[in-house]
Amino acid sequence: MTVSAKVFLVGFIVAGVSLANPSAVLAQAAAPPAQPGALTPANLAKARQKAPFELTGTWLHDNKSSPNSWRFVPPTFKLTPEAQAHYDAGQKATKEGKVYRDDIGQCWPAGMPLIMTRVWPIAMIQLPTAIYMTSAFMNSLRIIYLDGRSHSHPDIVVPSFNGESIGRWEGNTLVVDTKYFPGHHHWMDQGGASIPASDQLRIIERIRMINENVLEIEYTMTDPKSWEGEWKTTKRWNRVNEDITEAECWPDLNDHIRSTSSSSQIR
Amino acid sequence: MLKKINALVLLSVALVSTAISLAHHSPVVFDRTKEVKLSGVVKEFRWSNPHCFIELDVKSEKGEVEGWAVEMNPPTYLVKAGWTSKTVKPGDTVTVMVNPLRTNEKAGKFVSITLASGQVLTENDPIPAK
Numbered sequence A: 001m002t003v004s005a006k007v008f009l010v011g012f013i014v015a016g017v018s019l020a021n022p023s024a025v026l027a028q029a030a031a032p033p034a035q036p037g038a039l040t041p042a043n044l045a046k047a048r049q050k051a052p053f054e055l056t057g058t059w060l061h062d063n064k065s066s067p068n069s070w071r072f073v074p075p076t077f078k079l080t081p082e083a084q085a086h087y088d089a090g091q092k093a094t095k096e097g098k099v100y101r102d103d104i105g106q107c108w109p110a111g112m113p114l115i116m117t118r119v120w121p122i123a124m125i126q127l128p129t130a131i132y133m134t135s136a137f138m139n140s141l142r143i144i145y146l147d148g149r150s151h152s153h154p155d156i157v158v159p160s161f162n163g164e165s166i167g168r169w170e171g172n173t174l175v176v177d178t179k180y181f182p183g184h185h186h187w188m189d190q191g192g193a194s195i196p197a198s199d200q201l202r203i204i205e206r207i208r209m210i211n212e213n214v215l216e217i218e219y220t221m222t223d224p225k226s227w228e229g230e231w232k233t234t235k236r237w238n239r240v241n242e243d244i245t246e247a248e249c250w251p252d253l254n255d256h257i258r259s260t261s262s263s264s265q266i267r
Numbered sequence B: 001m002l003k004k005i006n007a008l009v010l011l012s013v014a015l016v017s018t019a020i021s022l023a024h025h026s027p028v029v030f031d032r033t034k035e036v037k038l039s040g041v042v043k044e045f046r047w048s049n050p051h052c053f054i055e056l057d058v059k060s061e062k063g064e065v066e067g068w069a070v071e072m073n074p075p076t077y078l079v080k081a082g083w084t085s086k087t088v089k090p091g092d093t094v095t096v097m098v099n100p101l102r103t104n105e106k107a108g109k110f111v112s113i114t115l116a117s118g119q120v121l122t123e124n125d126p127i128p129a130k
Helices: A003-020 A022-030 A039-043 A081-095 B002-018 B075-079
Strands: A056-062 A122-126 A132-134 A141-143 A164-170 A175-180 A202-211 A213-220 A231-239 B036-046 B053-059 B063-072 B093-100 B107-114
Touching: A056 A213, A164 B075, B053 B093
Parallel strands: A141 A164, B063 B107
Antiparallel strands: A056 A122, A056 A231, A122 A132, A132 A141, A164 A175, A175 A202, A202 A213, A213 A231, B036 B053, B036 B093, B053 B063, B093 B107
16 A cells, blocks of 8 residues: 555544544543642652641541431521421431431442541551541542642533542642532431532631641531521540541441331431 | 449430431431340341341240341441450440330440350440430
């Protein structure tokens, strides 16, 4: 085959592919520039200002101040009609000694913000480009990006129960903006205030180190599908001298944890 | 003095009975004001996250064997209360106190155990009572 014949043949094949699948060409043209990964050596090596604090370590939510401090229950609130219906059903179940839609007990992820206040510690590793948080509970991974990137485009992001977190330093405070949640089987509280977390949930965290062993996070949360206005709460964590261990939700274990399948569960 | 001791015991009972333990599922389904005594033979003991459990064969007053599921805290909290994975094994005769489900189903939240040796063990609660 001559060179010109080969060029013609290649051109014919490419044109054929393009005609058969025009969206492939369009998608290629519209693809955003690749964001270097937070663990990419060049990204890690980039010159940045020194982080005001270092939270690498193992942290456990402080339950000593109140047995209910792990909960996310707004002091006052005005819910949307849909959220109010869930809340009322939760209150009715509680009065009857039952629990309404305890999806975590059914092995759904806790998600933000409840994943932060489980009774299992969270291992946090801080790098210049990101903070990796692994909760021992269900090995739940949360990443806070610190490398200057923006949130993903809503048309390509994959919603997740811990959401997409982007952080920036404001003086000695790390301000983290988290959004992009799935909007189903996701609740603000467990077995108490049954307020659903919708796909419009947005969480701003202001993270401070009170001292080297105490971490404080001030939450400001909005979710126009579930409640009106801003919901604010502040919680603390203590550094613990232990390692995390895997605490997965096993369906076969739930067969023996009979309360998860009892008639006290309102689904 | 005796009065003081009684008061202390009562206070301890109150603290224990109001303690909230929480792991992967909501604990509100258990009746914390009630304790049921279960004497029986261990069928299975699982040392596992997020919960340990004991499956216990208990003889009812009518002489029938009833299977009870006893839900426990994670191993890290049991270790702090003196447990290991070998503390109980199938075939052991034990007495277990539980907070029962409010629905009368045969399951409960672990409170304490008396082993065949007479040793009594509780479990540390992840969230202490206040």
